[in-house]
Amino acid sequence: QQQVKQSPQSLIVQKGGISIINCAYENTAFDYFPWYQQFPGKGPALLIAIRPDVSEKKEGRFTISFNKSAKQFSLHIMDSQPGDSATYFCAASYGGSQGNLIFGKGTKLSVKP
Amino acid sequence: DAGVIQSPRHEVTEMGQEVTLRCKPISGHNSLFWYRQTMMRGLELLIYFNNNVPIDDSGMPEDRFSAKMPNASFSTLKIQPSEPRDSAVYFCASKLPWQGATDTQYFGPGTRLTVL
Secondary structure (H helix, E strand, O other): OOOOEEEOEEEEOOOOOOOEEHHHHHHOOOOEEEEEOOOOOOOOEEEEEEEEOOOEEEEEOOOEEEOOOOEEEHHHHHHHHHHHHHEEEEEHHHHHOOOOEEOOOOOOEEEOO | EEEEEEEEEEEOOOOOOOOOEEOOOOOOOEEEEEEEEEOOOEEEEEEEEEOOEEOOOOOOOOOOOEEEEEEEEEEEEEHHHHHHHHHHEEEEEEEEEOOOOOOEEOOOOOOEEOOO
């Protein structure tokens, strides 16, 4: 129930294409769903996050789609660029004062020029 | 802003030696997290503190691992004795009290530990 399952493990996309990464969770008590981006040799950094009271959140080329009934959420990267090449992690938490994140296993994205 | 500071950035040691990793959270943050990252297991939460108090250490792999947070600006993760399977990148992260819409954890640059 604590797991967040992420797919695919790796993804290769051509420049200008759409990258889609999916995550699924079991615990309906989760109420905060962030995505983190990690470049080689760096720590993860928050990219975008969503609460379950909305079905979509967009920030620039990055969009989270959230399906509460299916317990799934996904990250869409529009017009993918080589600079987007990184590892992406979805996560979930209960929020509140606890705030510890349960991370997916990560997706390594490569955007080919 | 300095961000989360971790030291050392790289550590190479021999099996059986004691290893101490250090973390300075962002000033004003009241939660601190220690993570371990490996190719096989991904990003695992080891332990986290709220207001310097350990809240959940269920991710600490075994008694060889211990963590302390003596004050709001410093934490250590100690491995004694170290084993080759402890080789990983260890991250420290910190965050502000829960703010509702966003709840960002800020990660440090990590310590790459190699145990020979």
